[in-house]
Amino acid sequence: MTPSNPALQELRRLSRRRSARSESGTYLVDGPVLLAEALRAGVALRSVFAEPAGLSLASVRSARDAGVAVHPVQEGALARVLDVVNPQSVVAVAERRADSVDDVVQRAVATRRAVLVLVELQDPGNAGTLLRVAEAAGCAGVVLTERCVDAHNPKTVRASAGALFRLPVAEGAGLSALLDAASAAGLESWATVRDGGTPIDECDLTGAGLLLIGSEANGLPDDVCRAATHRLSIPMEGDVESLTAAVAGALVVFEAARQRRAAPVAGVARSAAAEHVGGTTSPVGHDVSAPAAGGASTWEERSK
DSSP: OOTTSSHHHHHHHHHOOOOHHHHEEEEEEHHHHHHHHHHHHHHOEEEEEGGGGTTSSHHHHHHHHOOEEEEEEOOHHHHHHOOOSSSEEEEEEEEEEOOOOOHHHHHHHHTTTTTEOSOOOOOHHHHHHHHHHHHTOOOOOOEETTOOTTTTHHHHHHHHHHHHHHHOOEEEEEEHHHHHHHHHHHHHEEEEEESSSSGGGSSSOSEEEEEOOTTTTOOOOHHHHHSSEEEEEEOOOOOOOOHHHHHHHHHHHHHHHHHHHHHOOOTTTHHHHHHTSSSBOOOOOOOOSSSSSSSSHHHHHHHH
């Protein structure tokens, strides 16, 4: 199959155009490691395209065994159609999962975990990193508001390192509707601000709530900060003006995870309760006291 083939031209559209992904209800999973993650997570795959070097890979064989159509393509064809840095020899077309804001909010209520809310983030790498961070820190889910980068952008999918496949992710939410839904469910909301907020280690982040992270260039809009029930800040020294959205989000969600580990559980210290049951596995399936599977070093090892 050559780059001019209609099927590969469709890959080009899915790689480059958000509207094509939205209209088709599909997105691209790039590389054998992500393909293996998608298969393990039960992601619905429509097809796999593999260059000669990729046809014998374990994840491609597993996809074929699972009944997914595998299409051989010409060597170098994927690099000519995919809008990703260093495309690999395998790409799959996956079906998007439809998670709503209500789904994520109700999961937060049920698990008593925070929801990470990305407000108008534009960088796909930052967004994907924050999806990965949210899963690793045990968040109930992630919401991307209107005017955010597409969570299914190929660069976002790659940066999420498989978290997109496993974590509830709602897109296109209006801020006022989201805050109203959270308030109706009894959830508080925390707006991250550069100055004037409560230091994160003095906030009570142990329960369900919204943790709002603003855009890389402008942070959170003033009206969002006013509408949130609380403001929080990350104490900093020196002349640093601000942190990146990915770093700020990681600090906030892992502070929430730290507080959950330290909080009493039904009148018993969490450490004692964990010792009794043999671990601190969270309600969403993560041991937030240990590095998440697929962490930075592990992911790099598996990507080689």
